[in-house]
Amino acid sequence: MTARLAPLGLSTLAVAGCALALAVVTGRPELFAAALPLLLVLATLARRPAAPALAISHEISRDRLFEGGTIGVDVAVSTGAPVALVELAGPRPAGSVVRSGTSRAVMALRAGETIRWSYELAFPSRGVHDLATIAVRIHDRFGLRTWERVHADPKPLRVFPRIVPLRTLPRPLHARASVGDYVSPAFGEGIEPGDIREFAPGDRVKQVNWRASLRLGRLYVTQQHRERNADVVLMLDTLAEAGAPPDTTLDLGVRAAASLASAYLAKKDRVGFIGYGGIIHWVKPGSGRTQYERLADALARAGVVFTYVAKDLAVIPPRVLPPQALVIAITPLLDRRFARAALDLSARGFDLVVLVVSPVEVTRGALQPSRATDLACRLWTLDRRAQLAELRRQGLGVLEWYPPAPLELALARGGGRRPRLVALR
Amino acid sequence: MIYVLPAAVSVAAALAPIIAMPILPVAVAAGAGVLLVALALTAGWRWPATVAACVFLTDYAGARWLIGGPADLVAGAALGLLLLLLLETVDIACRARRTIAQPGVTRSTLLRAASLGAATLALAALVGAPASALAAFVPAVASPVLAAAGALGLAVALAAVIARAVR
Numbered sequence A: 001m002t003a004r005l006a007p008l009g010l011s012t013l014a015v016a017g018c019a020l021a022l023a024v025v026t027g028r029p030e031l032f033a034a035a036l037p038l039l040l041v042l043a044t045l046a047r048r049p050a051a052p053a054l055a056i057s058h059e060i061s062r063d064r065l066f067e068g069g070t071i072g073v074d075v076a077v078s079t080g081a082p083v084a085l086v087e088l089a090g091p092r093p094a095g096s097v098v099r100s101g102t103s104r105a106v107m108a109l110r111a112g113e114t115i116r117w118s119y120e121l122a123f124p125s126r127g128v129h130d131l132a133t134i135a136v137r138i139h140d141r142f143g144l145r146t147w148e149r150v151h152a153d154p155k156p157l158r159v160f161p162r163i164v165p166l167r168t169l170p171r172p173l174h175a176r177a178s179v180g181d182y183v184s185p186a187f188g189e190g191i192e193p194g195d196i197r198e199f200a201p202g203d204r205v206k207q208v209n210w211r212a213s214l215r216l217g218r219l220y221v222t223q224q225h226r227e228r229n230a231d232v233v234l235m236l237d238t239l240a241e242a243g244a245p246p247d248t249t250l251d252l253g254v255r256a257a258a259s260l261a262s263a264y265l266a267k268k269d270r271v272g273f274i275g276y277g278g279i280i281h282w283v284k285p286g287s288g289r290t291q292y293e294r295l296a297d298a299l300a301r302a303g304v305v306f307t308y309v310a311k312d313l314a315v316i317p318p319r320v321l322p323p324q325a326l327v328i329a330i331t332p333l334l335d336r337r338f339a340r341a342a343l344d345l346s347a348r349g350f351d352l353v354v355l356v357v358s359p360v361e362v363t364r365g366a367l368q369p370s371r372a373t374d375l376a377c378r379l380w381t382l383d384r385r386a387q388l389a390e391l392r393r394q395g396l397g398v399l400e401w402y403p404p405a406p407l408e409l410a411l412a413r414g415g416g417r418r419p420r421l422v423a424l425r
Numbered sequence B: 001m002i003y004v005l006p007a008a009v010s011v012a013a014a015l016a017p018i019i020a021m022p023i024l025p026v027a028v029a030a031g032a033g034v035l036l037v038a039l040a041l042t043a044g045w046r047w048p049a050t051v052a053a054c055v056f057l058t059d060y061a062g063a064r065w066l067i068g069g070p071a072d073l074v075a076g077a078a079l080g081l082l083l084l085l086l087l088e089t090v091d092i093a094c095r096a097r098r099t100i101a102q103p104g105v106t107r108s109t110l111l112r113a114a115s116l117g118a119a120t121l122a123l124a125a126l127v128g129a130p131a132s133a134l135a136a137f138v139p140a141v142a143s144p145v146l147a148a149a150g151a152l153g154l155a156v157a158l159a160a161v162i163a164r165a166v167r
Helices: A007-026 A029-046 A210-216 A249-266 A289-301 A336-347 A360-366 A371-393 A407-415 B004-020 B024-043 B047-067 B073-095 B104-135 B143-166
Strands: A002-005 A054-060 A064-066 A070-079 A083-089 A097-100 A104-109 A114-122 A127-130 A133-139 A145-152 A156-160 A179-188 A192-198 A220-228 A231-238 A270-277 A281-286 A326-331 A351-357 A397-401
Touching: A007 A029, A007 B047, A007 B073, A007 B143, A029 B047, A029 B073, A029 B104, A029 B143, A054 A083, A054 A133, A070 A083, A070 A104, A083 B073, A083 B104, A104 A114, A104 B104, A127 A289, A156 A289, A210 A220, A231 A249, A231 A281, A231 A336, A249 A270, A249 A289, A249 A326, A249 A351, A249 A407, A270 A289, A281 A289, A326 A336, A336 A351, A336 A371, A351 A407, A360 A371, A371 A397, A397 A407, B004 B024, B004 B047, B004 B073, B004 B104, B024 B047, B024 B073, B047 B073, B073 B104
Parallel strands: A064 A156, A231 A270, A231 A326, A326 A351, A351 A397
Antiparallel strands: A002 A145, A054 A070, A070 A114, A083 A104, A083 A133, A097 A114, A127 A156, A133 A145, A179 A220, A192 A220, A270 A281
């Protein structure tokens, strides 16, 4: 703990000096008397007392929440010896907003006293935070000397991106062998009736279609379509972003990825994630609630890392990017390197859908409204339209999303054009 | 309460020179001091409070110098105590901006000021009596030099104490 002279010490010194100077100039002894209490207080600096011991603890009400959610922070301070004044600055991570109460407190403690204070923090944007540190400044009896220290007790907090329920999703072209929600054209185990054929040795009695058998006088069995799941890999462009937090194109892309992940996992698909930016990171495909936690955690941490290097997708292992997976590339198309990576994936035979988050309205919202801004945005829209037409000409399936329009709208526009499930492994 | 206390103390400090010499220039200077304290409390700056304390002192010194007459050590010590309390309460008020200030803060400040007041008065009485006795033996020509030397000695001693505290 470091001790420092407080600004009050210098103020007191200045006033004491003024009183002494005036006393000498005017020759009035009252002014020496006026300087007396100030000098008495300053003389206490000659002592070197030890810093008072404070016991500080803090708790947070939740360790995970969605964007826009709030948490409560409770801080308790106690001491064995009296403390004249203590200032505390509770944890308040960047991007958080104090919803009620304040994150700072000033208090005086008597011996054995415990004081508690609490406040609420709102998190408008996703992220991973640690509400570990409380800055403490203890003042001595007359406020002339201060001791500063930092109380650290790790309290990790994850703010997950908001999700919206989606009914329309891009259908995968290829399915896996595992059971899922997609009705396969092939026959096998399932609940969706497909065709009726004559009974053959090996068929089970429960497959016999008694109505058809009675009508035709021979045994017939009902065949069912197989129901399969698929691999879906969400590839997020973290090369660049536009707009102002908490609604940058990356934030919107992250929310779209979280919503898609939640919807596909609900359909029993395996979902993976690739963050394509200055640093490539990934989550290998999996299913279930635990997988959603993994994906949400990766999405909460996603951020733009600038690089001049064009990253090669060849570094991604096949178990992360299975050959017949549906890849949904989410991008604002601000960096041409991502478009090249998407074209590379398409050329390698991946089933690819590009979800383009339009940065035009997001950027317009972050700028002062003016005719120049309006004109620039219109020109940019035309340029982007040409860019998207070029991607479509090269064979990519492109879904255009114009926030603040709902994501569902963008998916519904493009969902009907995709072919049905074509092959089975 | 955290803002009321410095405001009340500044008004009390402003009254000291006005009571000593109730004329308009003294009242105007005292009013300027109160305004400076108001600025300190509104803006959360400490320097206007320090300047205000110096204004009150100068105003009081001017008033006492113009009146002349016997020294009033108790009034002087009380003014010094008020100025100290003013600096301390403004400092706390500045620190308490946009924070939760527990009610114990004001109570402990007042208790501290009371104990310091008692100590100051005791010390003034202790030092005042022998000083008055000694003053009879000091020649009138030497008294300003002695006063200046005493003030300088105090300043040097304080500088040494503060330098040691900062180290």
